[in-house]
Amino acid sequence: MKLSDRSINVQASPIRKLMPFANSARKKGIKIYHLNIGQPDIPTPQKMLDVYQQFDKKVLAYGPSQGLDIYRKNLVKYYKQHDIPLDIDDIIVTTAGSEAILFALLTVCNPGDEVIIPEPFYTNYNGFAKMTGVNIVPLTTFAEEGFKLPPKDKIQSLLSSKTKAIMLCNPGNPTGAVYPREDIQRIAEIAIENDLFVISDEVYREFVYDGVTHTSILDIQSLEKLAIMVDSISKRYSACGARIGCLASRNKNFMSSVLKFAQARLCPPTIDQLAANAAIDIEKDYFKEVILEYDKRRNLVFEELQKIDELVCIKPKGAFYIIAKLPIEDAEHFAKWMLEEFSLNGETVMFAPAQGFYATQGLGLNEIRIAYVLNENDLTKAMKIFRAGLQKYKKLNS
């Protein structure tokens, strides 16, 4: 029996597809610095881990489909601290940001409908678009411009009768771009004029540097019922394995439709929600240190990249990713070569070729994404190896 078209057409993760080469390198005894995935090395707050250690119920039971009340109440408090007033019923807890994206697309779009997304974008959006039959219409942004959002007419030129939403990732994965308020306002204007939803993936909300302010889609008054926020604790508290996220919107119809999909899958994990709940109170102290740490790493990676001739990279203002346009032709070939052919004192570096983050064919071929999720010591070594590798690769291919 033939499998479904969508299962054949859905792409394998471009972030994970180099893993076999990494495994071979490891078998040869080579140490790999992983700058390819967004798995932070920052310790998960002890207050969260304590919850697992202190769980004392006899039965590990289902929770409500919309999430545990105690956690949703605390999320209201969390968003209030960020000047985003919400009611408890404006929030549905999801199994990580992934499920929030799935539910948002299912609820906003019919199969065949279109969502405009600035590219390069988080590559897993492709997977959820395939699952839901949604067509992603890429709005190209450029490394040379720090991946800023294009002017209104450029965005409007992508609208069709099938357009149902504009989807943003802010701060951006993989770009590190943080959209200024006027850019979000511009998106909101277009959305209101054309009756579109704006789905905003804000999982990196706290990760902003250089005094920049993050603008939430839920903080744009004029949007009202068209604003949908996707969120997750994975990066915020270095708790990727907990799989807790949420979907927030003040659109009651939207939320009650999402709840029906949520009921079908019963509930998000129970103890993990309790752990996420414990994180709300530790927020302020924790973030000062964490952001300072990421800021140092960002500076370190950016300075090291600046030493490379003909490399294009505008210093990103958020998240923990940097996209660099390299003076080579094929970044994927280079990434494989770094794993298969190159090492410096028995060590090499793994990063993500950026091509998989673009929907437009042929874009991003010479770009890479670096996730600065390692400590400064390791990052220093990794960037030294990276520069040495690139130099050698350029010589071999010139």
Place this chain on the structure above:
Amino acid sequence: MKLSDRSINVQASPIRKLMPFANSARKKGIKIYHLNIGQPDIPTPQKMLDVYQQFDKKVLAYGPSQGLDIYRKNLVKYYKQHDIPLDIDDIIVTTAGSEAILFALLTVCNPGDEVIIPEPFYTNYNGFAKMTGVNIVPLTTFAEEGFKLPPKDKIQSLLSSKTKAIMLCNPGNPTGAVYPREDIQRIAEIAIENDLFVISDEVYREFVYDGVTHTSILDIQSLEKLAIMVDSISKRYSACGARIGCLASRNKNFMSSVLKFAQARLCPPTIDQLAANAAIDIEKDYFKEVILEYDKRRNLVFEELQKIDELVCIKPKGAFYIIAKLPIEDAEHFAKWMLEEFSLNGETVMFAPAQGFYATQGLGLNEIRIAYVLNENDLTKAMKIFRAGLQKYKKLNS
């Protein structure tokens, strides 16, 4: 902006929709015995809870998209104990059985394709069918016949050019039916003759009584690459809140397609997988007691139901549900009435009207599903209240 058709058409959970009436009853001070949901009161094995309590990693990190290797290896061992030989790559860990169903339908069907499912069926199949654009074609089975599978010609009459799979729940929720091997063989024959997948939801595998043997779809040699099994630890170890399940198949193409969808959502919860992993070793001792306990409850509920005139109920052989056809017209009205109007010494009973488990309009109107998930003491009280309520309701409506 209008929401998607699928989000408007997806049904609210018929199991959960009586909750507002239950909440009102509780506010009036009435104690409710919950026979409406499959949330067991059996303690989660201490060995699993210990894992949460002993987690000592500094970072709660992502796991692999296919699930933790250690757990998949142990699942191979678990299935081997049940005479189901599998390789590690025949298993992908999912976020509960729910996600396994979603991935199976996404991978087997294009939107508009059909899956034949014996009705009454687990109501959340409707939700996943709506998410994936799959049309469920109900194969009606009957309370009077213990919900046994119909003869071959009856099943064949439902086939169309759009049919991609037959989906079973065995042992059955909500029916408690356990399909004998020859019935599974009959399904397999039809599948092979028509090149269809068989998706078998076997989350209640251990819950069989009266010496009956459960037949896994993966134990039907002739099916080979057409067999897909959905599984979950939720009921097996009374760990519904862990949200750990899996999808198993010896069809390599199927599994590699599923993996791509799995990569999009990154991974199932990490610590919960470790807890599930710890459960593999405790299996044998644990189940003797648990099955004995459920068997007692089954006998109790069945005997109590037999005391009711004109009630139709064949004693089920598996899972922990009983469907009873009541001598009334509208079981949903009766269920609401039990919550709104009736109580015995300040107590009442909640159960699930069975109508929502049927896809065919008009079926199951006078049937209910009872989940015998309470201890014998509570069940005895609950069944006494149920009989008293039914008697009074019949008088009022005669």
